[in-house]
Each structure stands twice: as structure tokens, then as C-alpha cells.
Amino acid sequence: MSLAAKTKNISIVLYKPKYAGNVGSVARAAKNMGISKIVVVGETGLDREEMERRSTHLAADVLDQIRYCDSIEEALGDFHYIVGTTARLGKARGPFISPRAEAQKIAGLSQKNKIALLFGPEDTGLANDQLRLCHSVVTIPTSREFTSLNLSQAAMIVCYEIFTASSAGGGAEKAAQKLALASELEGMYGQLRALLTNIGFLNPENPEYWMLDVRRFFSRTGLLSREVKMIRGICRQLEWHAFNKKT
């Protein structure tokens, strides 16, 4: 499989970027590394001229093809595997993976699956609400003294690692099974959340918080479509036994 065939399945998703210049720089960095699809979520009037100045005219085609979405759910629905990025090392948010280790995985998965690389706003980064949608969360190693990376620099490092891993034929051994779509997974998580709340395993006040462990666990595995069906089948059966049978 050619390098181009792998990277065509990879998109960069920028959640609420603040500065047009950064979007332009991301476009340039992405194209340097063979990635040409960018999705921008919740954009509010980014200056096109400033974007072009930083992308240079050679990456203007990447800007032309940017897909703009209002919501993150809309932006991510069609992807099979979503990689978040964060500089924070808060305990609740892990496990954190290095860009290099993640790139190995992506090099394999991108052969048959659509991959989203999700980056947050320049000032705050991704919040928990966005991170819980991710199958994996990458943290770029930095000096402890100064951990805040520029958005396009962070994007460059991740793209560079993927390019390097893909060029080396990395991950090829995995011959990539087709993963479940994000929309299938969200359906399953909804069902699980309802079931686990009903049986008192999740605190109804804040079920999403406890669901994070469940999400992380399933994400690590990389669920196949038929496994999602199996799990939903088990849930249905359990629901019936736990609640209907006794009436």
C-alpha cells in the first residue's frame, strides 16, 4: 500500500481555533507531511488572507478543501478512530500515549479506517467533553519548564511522526481490520450508560465521568463493528432480564 493511500484517510480536526494564522500554518505542516484534509469546528470568521499568508500558496489547496462544521459530533461522525491531543497530565484524563507510539498504530489503522487527529483551541486545549470522544489521547513530550506548544507545532509533530511511521511501512503487519464507526460506538455507549445507570453502577448525577473508564477501556481495544453488535446484544439481553422479566 502506498504512502499516499494511507495518508488520504487521515484528517486534522481543529476544534474552535482562534487564530487564522495558526490554521494556515497547520495546513502547510500537514501538506509537508502528505496530509491534505482539514476540518474546522465552530469557526467564527477566520481571516482567509491571514490563513493563506501562513500556508503559503503551495498549500492553498488544503485551505480550499477545509470542511467547516458547527458541532464536534458532526465533524467526527464519519471517522473510525479519533486521536485527541493534550498537554495536560491531569490524572483523570489518561492514559497518555506518545506521538511515536500512536503513529505506529495509525500507520496500520489508516489503511482501512478514517482517522481524525483532534486539536483544541490555542488557549485552553481540548476539554474533557471533547476528550471523551477520543479513542486515544496523545501527549507530546516537552520540557517541564514550558509545556505549551503552538497549535501548528503540535500538529507538525504528530503529522511528522505519522509520516515517518507510514513511510517505514510501520504498522503494516496489522493488516488493518475495519473498526466500528464513531457513530456506532456512540450508540453503544448510550446503551451502556443507560444500562449501567439503571443497575446503579453509574452515579446518575454525573454518569459521563464514570463512563470515561468504560470508554477508555473499549477505545484501547479498537472495537470492530461486529463486536459492537455483540456488546449491544448482551446489553439488550441484560436489560430484559434485569427489568422486564420481573414485571
Next chain:
Amino acid sequence: MSLAAKTKNISIVLYKPKYAGNVGSVARAAKNMGISKIVVVGETGLDREEMERRSTHLAADVLDQIRYCDSIEEALGDFHYIVGTTARLGKARGPFISPRAEAQKIAGLSQKNKIALLFGPEDTGLANDQLRLCHSVVTIPTSREFTSLNLSQAAMIVCYEIFTASSAGGGAEKAAQKLALASELEGMYGQLRALLTNIGFLNPENPEYWMLDVRRFFSRTGLLSREVKMIRGICRQLEWHAFNKKT
């Protein structure tokens, strides 16, 4: 030897940079990766404000310490090992080394030697006159379609590779999370088998056959000890709801 002790011997030398913004971005990227020394050669009135805007105030100290030199000989005189960078692959200029391979070498050399990472002007890059002063020439791999990297992006990739190679266990993943013991797993599978049989999901004639899918699924993940506990907790709760409650 500490990481800081290694990176203190590393400097970035910018030969005739044209844009103040790029110098600021290089300062930020360098500091992110623990490098705080920058030398600027042949500078002609770079706008300090523009530099600071892009370095952010957190890397302003790197800007304050920039050493300005008129000639490249003056700039490089005190270094033991000089690494040039080029995007060009003209035959006369090699041998070319990847940033990763070079970083391995630098991680060792920088313990006792002063290292210069030399970058050329944004438009032309380093010419042969500067490249011949280098002990080694690094070429960053890029897509063939668009090889021209932004100066600060190129600097970031080289600094990131050096940081990764220099960090203790750099690149090598923390992989060392403690997996669950086989005995813990078997306990969990036993509980799952009983539950799935009781709810009619497994055929009681041959439950192990159907359990294979479940085992495969969990094996792929590599379960942690605390995840086994979480799953068993869910099972207990489900059992109670499905069977005890209704009596």
C-alpha cells in the same frame, strides 16, 4: 546525566533569518524542547515586538539571551559539532541523515560537546558555503509534493527528536503498566460465563465455544488489574439486578 545538563550544550544557529516572527517561533519551539540558546547570524533589524508576539512571553528569556554575530565563522567558532539542515537532495551535498538518527548521535555527544544546529534563510536554505562547515547534514523527510518546511517547523522537528532521544527512556513507551494476572482474568471469565449463560446469551451446552469471542476481545486489549475489578463489579451488579431482585 540530567536532561538539562545535555540540552544546555545545544544551540540553534539561525543564518540570516528574514522574518522576526519565525525567530520568535523558533525560540518558543526550542524552549518547549529544553533548548534555550539561539545565535543569529547577519541579522538586519528584526522587529523585537513581532519576535515576542510569536515566542509568547514565556520564551521571552530565550529572546533576551540571543547572541548576534556578523559572520558565520564567528558564530560557529566555539562549537564542537555542527549539524546543518537542508531540504535539498542535490548529490554533492550529502550524506544526508534523518533527524532521528542524528538525534541519537547528538544525545550522546552533547554530554561533553557543544552542539550547533544550523538553519538557513527561509527562502534559500543553507548554501554550499555554509554546509561545508557542518559535520553532518540533516534532511527532514517530507511528502514529495511539498518539501518546503517553515523555518520554525523544521527547528521544532529537530529539537523534538533531540529531546526525545535525550530524555531518559525517550521514545521507548512507558508500556510498563501492570497488566492483570492470568488468575485474575480467569476469575473474571468464569463470572462472565456464568452471567452470560444465565441471561441466555451463551448456549449452556457449549458455553466455552461462544466465550472464545469474548476472550479474544479482552485479550486484544491487555486488561489492567483495576479494569478486571471494574468489569467484575459491573457483573456483580448485573447479577443482582437480573436474579436476586425479583425474588
